Amino acid sequence: MSGESNCKVKHRSHHPSKNLHQLEAQEHSNSLSLEMLLRRLRATEANQDDKFAHVLDAVGEFGTFQRRLVVLTFIPNILWAFFISADVFVLTAQKPYCNTSWILAVGPNLTEAEQMNLTLPREPNGSFQTCLMYLPVAWDLDSIIQFGLNHTESCQDGWIYPDTKKRSLVNEFDLVCGKEQNSESMQTMFTAGVLTGSLIFGLMSDKLGRYPTILMSLLGLIIFGFGTAFVNTFHQYLFFRFGVSQALVGYTISSVSLATEWLVAEHRSHAIILEHCFFSVGVMFLTGLANSLPHWRLLFLVGGAPVFPLIFYIWILPESPRWLLMNGKLEEAKQMLCYAAGVNKKTIPLSLLDKLQLPRKKVTKASVLDFYNNRHLRKVTLVMGCVWFTVSYSYFTLCFKLKDFAMNIHFRQVIPGIMEVPARLCCIFLLEQIGRKWSLVVSLFQGTLMCLLILILPPELKSIMVLMVALGEFSLAASVTVFFIYTAELLPTVLRKSPRLHH
Incomplete structure (x- = not known):
């Protein structure tokens, strides 16, 4: 359906709500109490929602258009699990030992076990100490074997991880011996990004619209999500995790708002439940993938690569008609509703569209x-x-x-x-x-x-x-x-x- 001309005309009279007139009669000329304002707003909102709900009924409560929208906005939540839960798998415990390759200059044929036995002090239980090494000496190999080394110091040339089969953040950036990090502290950094992102993208979603906020969030996921695979330091990793958490919460706020504002009645709650299920499935998928990938960077590459095709949302995602109406874009809202009706093979009566009128008088602006x-x-x-x-x-x-x-x-x-x-x-x-x-x-x-x-x-x-x-x-x-x-x-x-x- 290309426009309103295809909508059938049904004459239906509609008048201002009596409840609104009664509320207006009770107002003071110069002031309006918040209690009165809230009652007014609820009455206005109920009246407007009732009109809009009738239009959505004519569009089709959960037709092809709405099903496609829910799939487009919620299936990406499977990928979000990669970014939210990745810290657990890239920060696995590793047992380090000081890098003592200096001894290979005098004994190049030493095995790794012999090298560690000559250059690393032992714990009382016989295991090698992880954060201490013997001081290098200018002796030949026979002298070192005969007399042994006695003076210890902290690791000078980094660490080795002989028992490690996978590459993680720990052995990539040597997060050991006083530089340890745990998933709880990293989760705190991630949560801080969620908090700030909720404030920033929440305002952007209301100011700019759901559609552009979704696109900006997807761009942020490409930069900070896929880009995490290329960081050079642990502090860069934390910064990218902070950025990706903001983009994630921005997408969540905007996508949930967009999907639910196209839906009515119980379909809204079902859509939110479905969104949460997609994320849970993503967590299980991430677990299996993390178990099979040998390098932590591959986890972000594999998890971030599918975000690139989502940029095509710029051509296929619609804007929320509710947001368009609230921001005075009546004609755009009507065109979007008629397009959705066309996808659902429905016809919207013109009498219903005519009830969606632009606001005629500003009441006030809400505040925190x-x-x-x-x-x-x-x-x-x-x-x-x-x-x-x-x-x-x-x-x-x-x-x-x-x-x-x-x-x-x-x-x-x-x-x-x-x-x-x-x-x-x-x-x-x-x-x-x-x-x-x-x-x-x-x-x-x-x-x-x-x-x-x-x-x-x-x-x-x-x-x-x-x-x-x-x-x-x-x-x-x-x-x-x-x-x-x-x-x-x-x-x-x-x-x-x-x-x-x-x-």
């Missing part, structure tokens, strides 16, 4: 300060913040708890990935049967129960403990998905995204 000024919103926001903190803290604690069981690193990553897919799919049943609030209560209660059992059970019951951790991750993964949907629907749109408001 509205959360501070309104007691109810402040209370709801604080409660949601506490729940988000608790769920996130408990989930990551359970993930780190698996380390205490001396399990293989790849197996530790597979368990959450396997548990999360059915956990998120179960959310569909919970949300449809008992609603958002009680779904959150049930999943949180089960996750809390598992955490308490882990504290009570004796550590000797290793198998039972692993099962409790797995069930805890199952419950908390469901909590994250439910609360993600609940949070997006709980607050009014004006304060959730801070756009300009009109009536």
Whole structure:
């Protein structure tokens, strides 16, 4: 469908909402309380959403256009697992020994074992020390073998890793002997990027639109994601990880907003659940790939290369019609809706399109300060913040708890990935049967129960403990998905995204 001319005309009368007139009659001439403003905004938003929902019904609730959009925006989440969880696999523990190749100048035929035996001091248990070496001497090989070396110092010429079969960050940048890094500290750097990226790309998504923000995020993933494979220092690695986390959260915010703003009713929650499932599948795929690749740089090359074809989104992704309407681009919104109807082989009546009018009078602009000024919103926001903190803290604690069981690193990553897919799919049943609030209560209660059992059970019951951790991750993964949907629907749109408001 190329335009509005193909839309059938159906005469339907529509008048301003009586509720809006009643609210306007109660306003003071020079001031408007925040409570009154919120009621007005909710009434306006409900009225506008009702009109827009009727248009989307005419477009097709979940037709070819919407299915294609969900696939295009959410399948890349399989790749995001490469960038989010890569630290776990590129920072594997390595046992280092001082590089003592100086002795090869006097004994070029020495084996590696003989070289280490002559130049490395030993621990009381007989193993070689990892961070000390004997001082080089200007002796011949026979003298060194006969008299031995006594004076030690820290490693001077780097380290060797004789037992290592794979190349990781540890032996690439010698992160040993006082320069050790752990995945928890690197996760902190990554999380800092997520925090700043949420603020930056959240504002960009509302200001510039979902479509351009997605493109900028994809560009950031190419630069900082694929580019991580070419860093020369560990500090460069941390900087690129910080950058890629910002791009990831930018894509997530924009893609979820774009997809859900094209959907209505239960299709929105189903799309978010599907997005989370794609990511869980990506974690399992990453685990298998990391186990087979011999070099950490290959992991980023293989994981980052598929991002390049996604640049073609510049020609195939649509903009959100809701965002277009909120920013006064009525004709573009109508053209986009008619195009979607054409893909779905539907026809939009002109009478429905005519109801989508540009805002005639500016009401006000929302502000973050509205959360501070309104007691109810402040209370709801604080409660949601506490729940988000608790769920996130408990989930990551359970993930780190698996380390205490001396399990293989790849197996530790597979368990959450396997548990999360059915956990998120179960959310569909919970949300449809008992609603958002009680779904959150049930999943949180089960996750809390598992955490308490882990504290009570004796550590000797290793198998039972692993099962409790797995069930805890199952419950908390469901909590994250439910609360993600609940949070997006709980607050009014004006304060959730801070756009300009009109009536």
